[in-house]
Amino acid sequence: MSRVTRFSSRDSGASARMVGFMAHLRENGLRLGVAEADISLNALTHVNAARPDDCRSVLRAICTGCKEEAERFDDLFDSYWMDSGRVKQRVIAKSLPRLNDDVHSSKDGTGEDSGASGSATAPDEGEGEADSDGTGKLIATQKQNLKRRDLRDIVRAEEIAEAEAVARLIGTSLRDRRSRRRIAARKGDRLHFRKTIRRSLSTGGEPLTLLKRKRPDRTRKIVALCDVSGSMSIYAQVFLAFLAGLMRAEKDADAYLFHTRLVRITEALRDKDAMRAIGRLSLMADGFGGGSKIGPSLQRFADTYAKRFVDGRSVVLIFSDGYDTEPPEHIAAALAQLKKRNCKIIWLNPLKGWRDYEPVAGGMAAALPHLDLFAPANTLADLAALETELGAL
Amino acid sequence: MTWTTVQIALAEQNYVASNDLSVALHLALALERPLLLEGAAGVGKTEVARTLSLARNTKLIRLQCYEGLDASQAIYEWNYQRQLLTIRSAAEDGETGKAVEDRIFSRDFLLERPLLEAITQDTPPVLLIDEIDRADEEFEAYLLEVLSDYQVSIPELGTIEATSKPIVILTSNGTRDLSDALRRRCLYAYVDYPDRTTELAILKSRCPQVDDTLARQVIGFVQKLRQEELEKTPGVAEMLDFAAALMGLGIADLTENPAVLQSTLITLLKTQSDQAHLTMDVAARIAGKAA
Incomplete structure (x- = not known):
C-alpha cells in the first residue's frame, strides 16, 4: 500500500507541489496549461483536501480531458502524491503523441523530441527475413520482424512535398455535397x-x-491504412510519403500502419517537420517489414478507431497487396463491419498494376465484394491518376 | 457544501452517482465551470442533468446537437415573417425608416434559442448540451465563446450579458474527437458502466418493487452480458427496461423459463446480429451463471 509522499522540508508549500504535479503530468503527456494549477488549488478548497480520494477525484476532473487520460490518471496521481518520497517517476514510457503544438502555455508540453533522438532506431541492415529484394517473393510471412528500421532511410523529404501535392489533388476530387x-x-x-x-x-x-x-461542398475525411509487411516493403516508400503528404494537406485525414499489429500514426505524421514526423513514425512502426495480418488488423481498426473516426463522410483507403497469413474470412468480416459505418472503401493494390494480375490471393478475393473501388497504385503518379475515379464515387 | 451533499441530493431524486461524478458535479457548481461527461450510450449522462435540475429545483434547458446545427438554431434567430409583416404595415402607416428599424430589431422580434435562453434566466438553470460530438467543429467554436464569456453578441441589438450563469453540462458519446480548446474549458468526468453494487442500487432506487433475488439475477445477467462481444452493449436504461419487462411478465426467476427470457432480450439487444449471437442456450447459460 502506498503512502502519501513526504516532501522535503525545503519545499515551499502547496502551490509549489501543485506546480510540480502539473509538470509531472505534462512530462507524461497530458496537455495542461498554466491555468490548471491555479484552478486545482482553488478547487481543493471546496473539498476536504486532507482526504487523498477527494483530491484524486478533484484533480482528475480538472486535469484530464479524455477517457485515456482519465484511465492513466490513477497511476500518475499515485506516483506523485502517494509514492512515499519517490517523486517524479515516469509512469508510462511512451509519451502520448499529440496532434498539434498549440498548448496555451508558454511551457513546451512535450519536453522531448522523438525525432531527434535517433538512438532507438537501428539503421537498416537489410537482413530482415521478410525484406523483399524486388524479385517477386510474394508470400506473406508469419515472422514478426522485431528489428526496427529507420524509415527516414526510405523516405526523402522531396517525396513528401511531391506527395503533398498529390494528396491535395485527391482531397479536392473527393468533395461531398451533403453538408447540412x-x-x-x-x-x-x-x-x-x-x-x-x-x-x-x-x-x-x-x-x-x-x-x-x-449547402456548401464539403471535403471528405480520408482515412488511410497502409500495409507495411514484408511483401509490401518495396512499395512502402511511395505510400509512406503519400501518407505524410496527406497529413499535411488534409487537416481531417487520419492514418494507420499495420503489419502484424495496427498502429495509429496520425499524430506522429502531423509533426511540423516532415522528416521528424517520419522519424517519430519509425519509433512506432517496429515490426515494419515483417509478417502481415491484414484481417485481424482491419478488424481491430473496425472495432476501435473506426467507431470514433469513420462516418458517412469518410473514405477509407487501404494500401495492401492482400497477402494475409490469416484466413480470408477475417478480411471479409472486418470490411463488412467497416462498411456499416457508411463509408467508402477503396483498396489500392500495387500488384494490380502487373500484367495478367488476377485477385486470386484469398484475402483479396474475399475483400472485393465490399470495395467501392479496387485500383492499382505503384507510384505517386498512379495515385495522382486516381483523381478522376475518386471524383466519380 | 461538500460533494456528498450533491450525491445525496441526486440520490433523493433516484439517481445513484459515483464518487468521481459527484465530486466533478460539485466542482462544476462551486467553480462555475462547464462539465463534460463522456461515456457510452445509455450510462445516464443526460439523466445527470435532468436530475440535477430537479434536485436544485431549476429549469432544464436542453440543446440537442446534430450535424449542421448552427447559430440560428442554437443561439437566436430573428422572427423574419413577423418582421416582414411589420415593415409592410409600417409602410402603410407612414412610419419612418429609422423607427421601423428600431422596432423590428428589438427583443420582441427575437426568437430565443437554448443558449440565449439559458443566460437570460433569473435563476441559474441547468443547460444541457447533449451529444456535442454530433455537432460540427464550427459550432464548437460558437459554444466556446458563449461558455467563456457568458454573453451573446447580436449585431443589430448589441451584446446581451448573462443575468445568471447557467450550470452547463455537456455530454459526448465519443463519435468524434472534441477540440482541445473545448476540453480545456470544461471539467471532465468519464461515466462508465456501473459496477455490480452501484447498478443494484440504481435498480433498487428506480424500481423499488422488484424483489431481491430477481434484482440480483437481473444485474448479474446484464453485467455478464456486457462482457460478451456485442455490437451494442446494453446500458443502464436497457437494464431498467429489462427488469420492468420481467416484472410485467410476472417472472420471479430468470432461469426458470429460457423461452420467456429469450423473448425479453429485445429490451437489451438492439441489433439483429446481437440477437442472433445470443441464442436461447447462450442466454440460459449466462442466466445460470448469474444466478
Whole structure:
C-alpha cells in the first residue's frame, strides 16, 4: 500500500507541489496549461483536501480531458502524491503523441523530441527475413520482424512535398455535397431570410431582391491504412510519403500502419517537420517489414478507431497487396463491419498494376465484394491518376 | 457544501452517482465551470442533468446537437415573417425608416434559442448540451465563446450579458474527437458502466418493487452480458427496461423459463446480429451463471 509522499522540508508549500504535479503530468503527456494549477488549488478548497480520494477525484476532473487520460490518471496521481518520497517517476514510457503544438502555455508540453533522438532506431541492415529484394517473393510471412528500421532511410523529404501535392489533388476530387449547413450563395435552394429582410429595408420593406443560401461542398475525411509487411516493403516508400503528404494537406485525414499489429500514426505524421514526423513514425512502426495480418488488423481498426473516426463522410483507403497469413474470412468480416459505418472503401493494390494480375490471393478475393473501388497504385503518379475515379464515387 | 451533499441530493431524486461524478458535479457548481461527461450510450449522462435540475429545483434547458446545427438554431434567430409583416404595415402607416428599424430589431422580434435562453434566466438553470460530438467543429467554436464569456453578441441589438450563469453540462458519446480548446474549458468526468453494487442500487432506487433475488439475477445477467462481444452493449436504461419487462411478465426467476427470457432480450439487444449471437442456450447459460 502506498503512502502519501513526504516532501522535503525545503519545499515551499502547496502551490509549489501543485506546480510540480502539473509538470509531472505534462512530462507524461497530458496537455495542461498554466491555468490548471491555479484552478486545482482553488478547487481543493471546496473539498476536504486532507482526504487523498477527494483530491484524486478533484484533480482528475480538472486535469484530464479524455477517457485515456482519465484511465492513466490513477497511476500518475499515485506516483506523485502517494509514492512515499519517490517523486517524479515516469509512469508510462511512451509519451502520448499529440496532434498539434498549440498548448496555451508558454511551457513546451512535450519536453522531448522523438525525432531527434535517433538512438532507438537501428539503421537498416537489410537482413530482415521478410525484406523483399524486388524479385517477386510474394508470400506473406508469419515472422514478426522485431528489428526496427529507420524509415527516414526510405523516405526523402522531396517525396513528401511531391506527395503533398498529390494528396491535395485527391482531397479536392473527393468533395461531398451533403453538408447540412447552408451558407449565403448567389444561387441557392433556400431563401436567406436574414439578408433578404436587411436588404428590403432600403426598398421600404418590399423584398425586391431575394437572397439565397445553399449547402456548401464539403471535403471528405480520408482515412488511410497502409500495409507495411514484408511483401509490401518495396512499395512502402511511395505510400509512406503519400501518407505524410496527406497529413499535411488534409487537416481531417487520419492514418494507420499495420503489419502484424495496427498502429495509429496520425499524430506522429502531423509533426511540423516532415522528416521528424517520419522519424517519430519509425519509433512506432517496429515490426515494419515483417509478417502481415491484414484481417485481424482491419478488424481491430473496425472495432476501435473506426467507431470514433469513420462516418458517412469518410473514405477509407487501404494500401495492401492482400497477402494475409490469416484466413480470408477475417478480411471479409472486418470490411463488412467497416462498411456499416457508411463509408467508402477503396483498396489500392500495387500488384494490380502487373500484367495478367488476377485477385486470386484469398484475402483479396474475399475483400472485393465490399470495395467501392479496387485500383492499382505503384507510384505517386498512379495515385495522382486516381483523381478522376475518386471524383466519380 | 461538500460533494456528498450533491450525491445525496441526486440520490433523493433516484439517481445513484459515483464518487468521481459527484465530486466533478460539485466542482462544476462551486467553480462555475462547464462539465463534460463522456461515456457510452445509455450510462445516464443526460439523466445527470435532468436530475440535477430537479434536485436544485431549476429549469432544464436542453440543446440537442446534430450535424449542421448552427447559430440560428442554437443561439437566436430573428422572427423574419413577423418582421416582414411589420415593415409592410409600417409602410402603410407612414412610419419612418429609422423607427421601423428600431422596432423590428428589438427583443420582441427575437426568437430565443437554448443558449440565449439559458443566460437570460433569473435563476441559474441547468443547460444541457447533449451529444456535442454530433455537432460540427464550427459550432464548437460558437459554444466556446458563449461558455467563456457568458454573453451573446447580436449585431443589430448589441451584446446581451448573462443575468445568471447557467450550470452547463455537456455530454459526448465519443463519435468524434472534441477540440482541445473545448476540453480545456470544461471539467471532465468519464461515466462508465456501473459496477455490480452501484447498478443494484440504481435498480433498487428506480424500481423499488422488484424483489431481491430477481434484482440480483437481473444485474448479474446484464453485467455478464456486457462482457460478451456485442455490437451494442446494453446500458443502464436497457437494464431498467429489462427488469420492468420481467416484472410485467410476472417472472420471479430468470432461469426458470429460457423461452420467456429469450423473448425479453429485445429490451437489451438492439441489433439483429446481437440477437442472433445470443441464442436461447447462450442466454440460459449466462442466466445460470448469474444466478
